[in-house]
Amino acid sequence: MTPRLREWLEALGEAFWLRPALVVAGCVLLGEAAVLAERVGATPDWLPESWLYAGGASGARELLSAVASSSIGVAGTTFSITVAALTLASGQMGPRLLRNFVRDAGNQLALGVFLGAFAYSLVVLRAVRSADEGLFVPAFGVTGALLLALLCVGTLVWFVHHIASGINVETVIELVHEDLSAAVSRLTLDRPDPAAPPGGPPCGAVPVVCRKSGYLRALDDGALADWAAEQGATVVLLVRPGDYIQPGSPVAEVSPAAQEGAAEEAVAGALSLGPRQAATQDLEFAVRQLVEVAVRALSPGVNDPFTAIMVLDRLGAALCEVAPRHLQGDAVLRDGRAVLRRRRIIDYDGLCDAMFHMIRQNAVGSPAVLIHLLQTLARAATVETRPERRAALRRHADLALEAGRGGTGDPATLAALEARHRDVRTVVA
Structure with missing residues (x-):
């Protein structure tokens, strides 16, 4: 996996909306499937009839409306609890740790379940027809809404427990330690990097500047080394992941000087900048x-x-x-030649x-x-x-x-x- 792809996946994990959006989309499709199955008579025959909704259209509408209104209300409560937990964690343990709460899959899925139950109930509710409209009561879909309501009850109990344990300082420290252990396993080597041949980079190196600003989140040094090997150039990196790059500041040096124009494009393509530091x-x-x-x-x-x-x-x-x-060495070799050197x-x-x-x-x-x-x-x-x-x-x-x-x-x-x-x-x- 390339560093840029890993950085993109990590950014997706920090998107608080992604998992709830997927859960809501799945519940919408599930509601449509339940209504369609009822229309074509393809409801599962292994379900006992006593388990299915047996009321009329008005009862179905009231039940679905109750599930929709209660689930969206609990979703608001869930969001309020999450914000309160984030505020407490920010004041007690530092704002940098908010990232761990935002990317927590449990918090995202809990919100997704409540919003998904709301969306499912609305999808099924719009299909209910009374006798004067052409009677149609999707019993299978209404039963699904009732099951989702029970799931929301269990999710709410679990979510309160999860938040209460999640803001515990021992839990937070252990979670960050797990991230550190994963980083050690991912960013260290079983064997040392090959030693660079004697001698430094050629003379006459030209600085390469970056036109943007931000934290260096990921650096595709493999692709940059391949470019340097193809061009017969040597690139010396002056920055490392985690550094904040100022616009117009030199981030690398390249020699020979004739490669300056192409080098700026190659270096810019290897850098991934962002407003926050990342563990990539x-x-x-x-x-x-x-x-x-x-x-x-x-x-x-x-x-x-x-x-x-x-x-x-x-x-x-x-x-x-x-x-x-x-730990990572200070040079990347191609065909026995140090085409990329790391100053830091x-x-x-x-x-x-x-x-x-x-x-x-x-x-x-x-x-x-x-x-x-x-x-x-x-x-x-x-x-x-x-x-x-x-x-x-x-x-x-x-x-x-x-x-x-x-x-x-x-x-x-x-x-x-x-x-x-x-x-x-x-x-x-």
């Missing part, structure tokens, strides 16, 4: 979401170190998942910085979080075997110890910090 190719996207929850929990107005500790547990688990895998890549040091810098800076007054940070680094170091990565963990342990020394004067707390720091140092050594 940005490994740090879910990391930033988790860190935001921890930073808000450590703010003076909230002062919830337990939430920050839970975030550290998930970040430590992510480091353990990264340990046996390899996500490396292990940068990943650790994204995980721990802001949490450590905001946890100066919370020794319990710093102690748990050191414990998390020690656990990650026991799984990690590469010396350069262990050095990055040791660096963050040193920073956490210095932050603790500057933020507390309690001898017992300092002794606990130093003991955890010695654990990290012992594992690394």
